[in-house]
Amino acid sequence: MLSSAILQVAAEIVQNSSKSNEEGSKSSHATAQGDASIRKESYFASGGDIWKKLSDLMETTYSDDKLQILSSMLRMAVAENCIMREAYIGRILEINQSDVQRNLMIIIEGSIDKDDNTLNSDEESIDIQSDEESTHRSEMSSPHPINSMNSMTCFAMDLWGGKSKDNDDNKNKLEISNNQDDYSLSSSGSESSVSLNRNSPFHHKMAKVRTRNEAFGNDVTSLDGSNSPNRKRISLKPSFFNDPHQTQRNNILLDQIKALRNDNEALKQQVVNAEQAEVERTDNEMKRRAEDIKKESQAIKRESIMREKYEAELKELKKRLEKETDHNGQLAEAKEKLSELQDEIDVLQHCKQKLSTSEDQLHKCRLKLEEFSDLKEALIKEEEAHSKAVERCLELENNLTTLQPLQKQVESYRVRSTEAEFKLAECEDQLAKMSTTNKDIMKKNKILEDLSHFESSEKEEMKQILLNQSATNNDFGEASGLGEGVR
């Protein structure tokens, strides 16, 4: 959630800001931190208006002004007492948009001005005692230490390309111009200009000068006492010297002016000394900051290198983890398959016995099947014969149906045949009788033929004998007339 992320950021800033305070007073803030952490958890846990939460967290009164809340966050982040200050400033520097950086600096400076105004109103009620005391007091009373504000100013100069480091140049004489609200330092040797804070040592000196200027009228004196363009010459009227009271007062005033001039000179000297000290301190601070930034940049580089390295390692480890995860997944799958296969093996072992019996049965069935194959052929033949017989039967039935009208004729023919047979038998009997008679007749005929033959032979013989006898009679005298009568 975005709101919880922003709350985390705010809590981080508050925590980092409060840590440094804890270093100073650990015991007094220990319970407060515990309360804050509890409060933080409750903030992250529950819903509600984020700006109100942020306002509570930042302990600001601007619960409805998000600009003020975010500004106070920024102010807290870049404050000197924040331990992560440099990282937060680095993040501002990492923003590539100059207008954003400028606006952030305006916000920071605006907040500083506000603080200064608050401080100024406090200070005006206090008598200015001495520079050291006022400086010390301002350090003690300001929520932001002096060096914090000055370093922020230097930071502003860094951001805006100011050349505060050139302050060590003797040509860069610092000019101080004052107005009612603030002071500004401008270098004549460069274009840099820096707004001075009211809680800096200069502020108190300038306040002192301003108090005196107000007492004697504006622009009666200037810091350098001579070359101010705003300087006015006091024109004194003749009555001013004639009145004894006035003369006395004038003398007192002149003495005061002298004293003030002396003070002014002393102050000027102090200002110059303070300026020099400030410049030196600023230089030192800048050098230290430059070194810090250099170290920080090196550390950031190292960190980025390490981060890249660790990110690469992390990527590699992630890849390996993914591979291992895949491998583990495969192993798990293989395990599951193995367990399934073991179950199947158990089932199959149980089935193995059944398999042997079924194999025997199968063998028997095969044998039977082989036997049945011969039977099958026979069955096929039988079926073919049966089909042929059926066909024959059908054919015969068809023939029978065709022969049905002839059956009567057959019956009649059969009767006729029996009659014919009977007649034939009778004829055969007659024929047999006839043959017997024929045989008898033949025998008789033969006998007759034999008799005829015999008679013919006997005739011949008799003829012969007669011829012979006629021949013999003719020889004996006309015996022939007797034999002709026999023929």
Next chain:
Amino acid sequence: MSNIETNENLRALVKWICSFPVLSKQLKKHQIDADDNPLLLSEWLDKKDVSL
């Protein structure tokens, strides 16, 4: 302070706060570019318990 200045300052502050890793990760996760319209982000934050 004018509205334009206020908006510019708010924009700058939102840009700054979006540079924190916690927020930038969230924005990356939801593929939100704070450069597009940073004021939109503050509008989102105006909604109570906004969940992107």
